[in-house]
Amino acid sequence: MNQPWLANYPKDVSYHIEIPSLTIVEILDQAAHKHPSKIAIIDGERKITYLQLKNACERIASALHNSGIRKGDRIAIMLPNCLEYALSFFAIQRIGAVVVQVNPFYQPGELDHILRNSEAVGLIAFREQKEKLEKKGLVDQVKFISANEEVEEEDNLHDWIDNETSKLQNIDLKSEDVAIILYTGGTTGFPKGVMITQANMAAAQYQNFETTKLIFEEGPHCQLGVAPLYHGLGLFTLVQSVYIGASYVAVKKFELDHILELIRIYRPTIFMGSPTMYIALLNHPDLLEEDLTCFKLCICGAAPVPVEMLNKFEEKTGVPILEGYGLSEATIGASRNPGSGIRKVGSIGIPLPNTDMKIVDIATGTMEMHVGEAGEIIVKGPQVMKGYWKNQEETENTLRDGWLFTGDLGKMDEDGYFYIVGRKKEMIITGGFNVYPVEIEDVIYQHPAVLEACVYGIPDPYRIETIKAAIVLKNGATLTAEEIQAWCRERLTKYKIPRIIEFRESLPKTTVGKILRRQLKEEENLQLELK
Numbered sequence: 090m091n092q093p094w095l096a097n098y099p100k101d102v103s104y105h106i107e108i109p110s111l112t113i114v115e116i117l118d119q120a121a122h123k124h125p126s127k128i129a130i131i132d133g134e135r136k137i138t139y140l141q142l143k144n145a146c147e148r149i150a151s152a153l154h155n156s157g158i159r160k161g162d163r164i165a166i167m168l169p170n171c172l173e174y175a176l177s178f179f180a181i182q183r184i185g186a187v188v189v190q191v192n193p194f195y196q197p198g199e200l201d202h203i204l205r206n207s208e209a210v211g212l213i214a215f216r217e218q219k220e221k222l223e224k225k226g227l228v229d230q231v232k233f234i235s236a237n238e239e240v241e242e243e244d245n246l247h248d249w250i251d252n253e254t255s256k257l258q259n260i261d262l263k264s265e266d267v268a269i270i271l272y273t274g275g276t277t278g279f280p281k282g283v284m285i286t287q288a289n290m291a292a293a294q295y296q297n298f299e300t301t302k303l304i305f306e307e308g309p310h311c312q313l314g315v316a317p318l319y320h321g322l323g324l325f326t327l328v329q330s331v332y333i334g335a336s337y338v339a340v341k342k343f344e345l346d347h348i349l350e351l352i353r354i355y356r357p358t359i360f361m362g363s364p365t366m367y368i369a370l371l372n373h374p375d376l377l378e379e380d381l382t383c384f385k386l387c388i389c390g391a392a393p394v395p396v397e398m399l400n401k402f403e404e405k406t407g408v409p410i411l412e413g414y415g416l417s418e419a420t421i422g423a424s425r426n427p428g429s430g431i432r433k434v435g436s437i438g439i440p441l442p443n444t445d446m447k448i449v450d451i452a453t454g455t456m457e458m459h460v461g462e463a464g465e466i467i468v469k470g471p472q473v474m475k476g477y478w479k480n481q482e483e484t485e486n487t488l489r490d491g492w493l494f495t496g497d498l499g500k501m502d503e504d505g506y507f508y509i510v511g512r513k514k515e516m517i518i519t520g521g522f523n524v525y526p527v528e529i530e531d532v533i534y535q536h537p538a539v540l541e542a543c544v545y546g547i548p549d550p551y552r553i554e555t556i557k558a559a560i561v562l563k564n565g566a567t568l569t570a571e572e573i574q575a576w577c578r579e580r581l582t583k584y585k586i587p588r589i590i591e592f593r594e595s596l597p598k599t600t601v602g603k604i605l606r607r608q609l610k611e612e613e614n615l616q617l618e619l620k
Contacts, residue, residue: 091447091457094439094505099430106299106442108471111291112262113182116332117143124334127309131355132172132339139334142175147255149180149246153211154257156232156244160185163207163270165231166319167191167200167214170339173236173246174318175327177213182268185260189282190271190319192600193218201225202279203272207478216240264288270478271321273417282478283321283417292471293325293420294332296441301411301428304386310335312359313351315343315366317600321417322390326361335359343602345369349380356383363602364389365541367410368398372540372563381406388413388425395534396435412437414509418493420472424507435531436506437499444470448501451513454494458501463510463525466499467492498525515606517546518553522584526606529587532580533558536573538566541596543604544587547613558587559609561596568592 098104117139120129125140137145158164164181166188168174181188189207191200193214200221204212211232212222219235222228235242242248268287272280298305312330314337316323330337338355340348343366351357367389370376387402387410403409413425414437424446426438440446448464450456458464473493476484487494498511510525517524526544533542541561546554562568570590577586597605 092445092505093460093501093503097431097439097504097506099427101303101429102300102427102442104442106295108288108292108295108443110264110288111294112264112287113268113290113328114179114262116291116294116328117146117179117182120331120334127334128336129331130172130175130337130339135172137172139331142179144255145176145250146179146183147257148253149176149249150183151255151257152244152249152253153180153186154184155253158184158186158210158232160260160262161187161266162211163187163189163209164211164213165189165191165204165207165209167193167195167212167218168236168318169193169341170314170318170323171236171341172339173213174339175337176246176250177234177236178318178324178327183257183260185262185266187267188269190269190321190324192317192319194600195221197221197224201227203282204231206279207270207282213246216242262287264291265475267475269324271324271417281480281483284475284478285321285420286475289420289472289474290325290328292443293422294329296443296470296472297329297422298332299442300425301386304428305333307385308334310359310385311338311355311357312336312361313338313340313348313355313357315340315348315360315362320599320601321421322361322415322601325421330359343369345373346375349373349375352380352383358383358385360384360386361388361390364395364398365598365602365604367402368395368540371398371401371405374564378405381408384408386428387411390415390421395531397531397535399434414438414466414497414507416495416497418474418487418495419468419470420474422472423466423468423470423495431504431506433502433504433506436502436508438507439505440468440507441470441472444468444472446501446507448499448507451498454489460503461500463498463500463523465513466495466497466507466509468495469493515545517544517556519546519549519556519584524556524585529556529558529577529581529585532577533560533573535580536568536576538562538568539573540566541604543596543606543609545606545610545613547589547610555589556585556587557589557591557613559591559593559596561593 121139121143129139129142213234234244267284269285270282389410390413411426415422426432448458529544540563549555597608
């Protein structure tokens with residue numbers, strides 16, 4: 090099998106590693122044994138050590154078990170990044186139940202679909218969320234467990250911690266057991282539930298550690314938890330913090346001034362975020378030269394990274410951002426630019442240990458593309474999901490012969506480094522040419538007046554699609570459509586130049602900061618329908 094990246098694997102990183110059978114609960118147990126008095130979670134003024142975290146989770150798990158919840162039952166967590174999320178997550182894992190991740194901003198209809206589809210028996214949330222259950226008549230079917238500290242509720246996490254005695258027997262957990270169901274937003278239809286197993290999460294931790302062990306072994310570490318815990322990346326970073334014995338600083342919302350304040354107080358060594366988060370930090374008017382020097386490891390994912398932003402960040406901090414690629418179906422990680430060895434700015438690096446990747450033709454997915462040719466990225470490895478919850482048809486369409494068909498378009502160079510060029514459904518067809526939005530966005534981001542940009546195709550009776558760019562300017566900057574088109578004309582072939590330019594105050598984003606190209610296209614289609 091063609092794996093050219095093996096010749097370029099860093100000398101300190103092993104491509105083939107042994108991944109022991111390890112459960113999420115055992116990861117916490119090991120951390121509590123090695124670092125009993127170290128601060129595990131920081132949530133505002135509240136701090137809890139690893140031993141305290143383990144003991145509190147044992148008591149919550151005992152209460153859950155005494156209330157009738159058993160191995161394999163689904164329990165939804167509908168909380169922001171906070172201490173209660175960590176307590177709930179590890180307690181649910183302790184009894185072998187399954188965590189269902191739920192965005193706390195979901196409205197009753199969205200919540201209704203996830204709870205009914207997952208057949209959840211419980212929901213852990215703050216008291217104000219109970220009304221959403223009541224609106225959908227779910228109060229009798231789903232046990233509501235309050236996460237509030239000082240709210241009277243029949244079932245309350247904090248009451249359990251104070252009053253429950255931990256007498257829970259060991260529960261037989263297996264590697265293939267589903268640990269987490271996280272719902273992906275797809276382009277059409279209802280969200281699908283990605284099943285992540287105990288083995289998937291363990292593999293992801295070992296793979297991640299191997300690629301950055303020179304940094305992780307230095308310690309001690311503190312991680313700024315900016316990615317939402319109700320997102321796959323956020324939950325991965327929480328488990329990662331526990332795995333390496335770091336302190337996890339819970340950030341409920343990405344508010345730039347508050348983020349900068351936390352950086353100055355806690356001096357975190359690890360930061361995992363989206364391109365928009367890094368862009369926001371770089372452009373903060375009060376950013377001091379020494380503010381970001383605490384970072385030892387910066388990883389960027391969720392969306393393609395503008396090369397200009399990478400260069401500016403490294404110039405300002407001396408710390409490289411390691412671009413990575415992953416998706417929920419691969420427990421967030423598939424490839425990464427290595428921390429040592431050859432790093433190719435603008436690429437998504439090489440496959441993680443024990444991971445295979447290749448580029449195949451879009452039409453059938455059976456023919457491997459030549460070096461430099463674009464096609465669909467497919468992934469194989471121990472971090473690949475078990476499948477979609479109660480959706481065999483989509484599982485069979487996405488998992489074929491052990492390969493995960495990602496729906497992302499990419500190419501591989503002669504050294505085995507991969508590059509994202511777009512999504513299958515985001516590729517623009519204009520005048521008979523296939524155009525990948527990320528290539529144009531990369532050029533637009535190089536303009537000194539541009540803060541954010543998103544390129545997409547809109548219907549055109551002649552060209553099939555016309556290229557449009559939505560742009561947010563930096564504070565105080567001015568730019569015209571003609572100027573940005575001239576900028577692109579100097580750097581792109583004619584058919585790739587955006588014909589329509591829209592300047593906006595902001596761009597729609599997901600909770601992890603990924604720009605929602607799909608929403609911009611939907612807005613455009615709606616406007617066309619109304620004309």
